[in-house]
Amino acid sequence: MLRQTLRALPVTLALAAPAAATDLETLSDAERDAFREEVRAYLLENPEVLMEAIAVLDQRQAEAAAQGDSAMIANHAKALFESEGDWVGGNPDGDITVVEFMDYKCGYCRRAFPEVEELVESDGNIRYILKEFPILGEQSVMASRFALAARAELGDEAYKQAHNALMTMRGDVSEKSLTALAESLGSDWETLNAAMEAPEIDQIIAGNHQLAQAMQISGTPSFVMGDEMLRGYVPLAQMREIVAGQRSE
Template identity: 75%
Template sequence: MLRNLTRAVPALLALAAPAAALDLDAMSDAEREAFRAEVRAYLLENPEVLMEAIAVLDERQAEAAAQGDSAMIEQHAEALFENEGDWVGGNPEGDITVVEFMDYKCGYCRRAFPEVEELVEGDGNIRYVLKEFPILGEQSLMASRFALAVRMLEGDDAYKEAHNALMTMRADVDENSLSALADGLGIEFADVQEKMGSREVAEVIQENYELAQAMQISGTPSFVMGDRMLRGYLPLQQMQQMVSELRAE
């Protein structure tokens, strides 16, 4: 239908205006009105053309957005993939890196949590980077500070245990719940609490805020998968499909 419309336009122009007047701005008022009337009549007779045109426009906009995302990823690759403040799991030598911007109080992050775990563990060749991105209030911020403090004091394994516990914790995030969590991990809460207020912890979170702003990320979960961006939750099967597509490129 779009090709029919393309062929119809010159005919409409021939009826409505001299051959030289191919620009609406170059037409007289009468010619312009006649042209518009012919186009309107065609579209009313063939309304499916509008849907096809919208589909093409959506596809072009999606392609442009993907190209823009790829350029942003390339520009900020070091901060995305190689920041020492971030925990790295999965296969450190994996052929694809997945970066997740997450918030412990985000319902969709919690929903994605077991599926991302299955994606990484089931694949075996994905490098997985966690970005602490607390944007949903004071409890989110406390949880991220706790997790980062644990990593700085006790290392990556302890961080992952804390991360998993925070992702599945039903209680509010406060001093009591974090103290109980620290006890469960065999960590002295007083030490963690002191580290939570440190400049080092604040810097990691601030860097992630700034990176998210540069990457036009405003919600969680948000993922960088190879040279693509995914803003929002995506079921496991679709994430697996994206990984397959990336490997096929």
Template identity: 55%
Template sequence: MTSLRSLMAGCSLAAAMAMPAHAFDIGAMSDAERAQFREEIRAYLLDNPEVLMEAIGVLENRQAEAQATADKDLVAAHAEALFEDEASWVGGNPEGDLVLVEFMDYRCGYCKKAYDEVSELVESDGNIRFVVKEFPILGEESVLAARFAVAVKLEAGDAAYEQVHDALMTLRGNVTADALERVGRDAGIDVDAVMARMEDPQVTATLEANHALAQQLSISGTPTFIMGDEILRGYLPLDAMRQVAEQERAEG
């Protein structure tokens, strides 16, 4: 009886889904017919719960595809701010055929976890243009570190920024004025001059622009990567990032 009921319900579901909207009108059923129809569907789903999982999988795939399409549109709409702004530090191959942008926070554990893998990706690939955007969202220490890094770039240039960025990404312990002073001294920069520029309007404008851009791109966490025209939210292991790079290049 159960198998017969399941078969009937399955046929009913298939028929209902295959019919044009005007051909299947549950509102035209009597109360008894509607009750029976619903009971058959319920019984079918209870007997075949894998159908629900299949439906959920289809829904998730459709949502992921819709999100990917929306992300591509967002990246295209904000390409200049993402890839060509003069405030952001650029590493890797400046003429690379693929651009990788990272929104990061110096206090973010997953950013630190991704640091070595991103460095390995950029170095081993040899043809990636790497853009860093300070996006401090984890409190006062995050803001302090970001202001220091941006001030270093303004005061001492790109090479000094790279040294400081690397040091901050591997820093253990709290971000304090003393810690930043040590980082600066190790990089051979004029720490007093950098400290004096941390509240510079240019530093503030850079961080505000990064926050505004993140909001426009629906980015709320770190790390977030943009590779080509794809937004990658959250930490990705090295192999996964290499696969994305390969896919982006294949798609042209």
């Protein structure tokens, strides 16, 4: 980024000076060398200009990225916000929708879990969508399949119970741990294990992976909040600020 800024500075300074004396394409070699020396001397005397230029560049790049994210969200709104394969919680009629791409074996997803729960519960006007996005190996896939099977067989409440348990589960996701979880849901391992192999579950997980690729999401947790994209863990206070900002627009 610093190199980009340094390359851009001569042009920036040139635009601020008399055009006839600073058209770099028409300068002689000697004039060009002299101009470069002037730029160098100015930067050595005023190094804070570099930091100012970098800050402007960072802001412009962030704005461009945000605009790109907003466009992707708009282009994929139906898959993000209206997929029947996703569990929807919070306030179904909320004025802000939060979508989370998550993986049960992701440490940062586990860290975010209680804070997202607090955000949704304390706000009361957030529609919250969970997208199963297992990317961290066989246990991640097994956990997602189990949660989706619980939803298919037992309903949304059982899915959320399974989700909460898997997010806080210590140790490996295994047949033993899932057997105990199935029993706590009022079912059994044989029933849910069979349901885990349903083609509908393949379609949900594959669809979420395709959507994530289209949205340039490669890690978890990743969030869509209104028309903003958040890639990675975000503290509760910052999430609340973003929600407030969305409402003020």
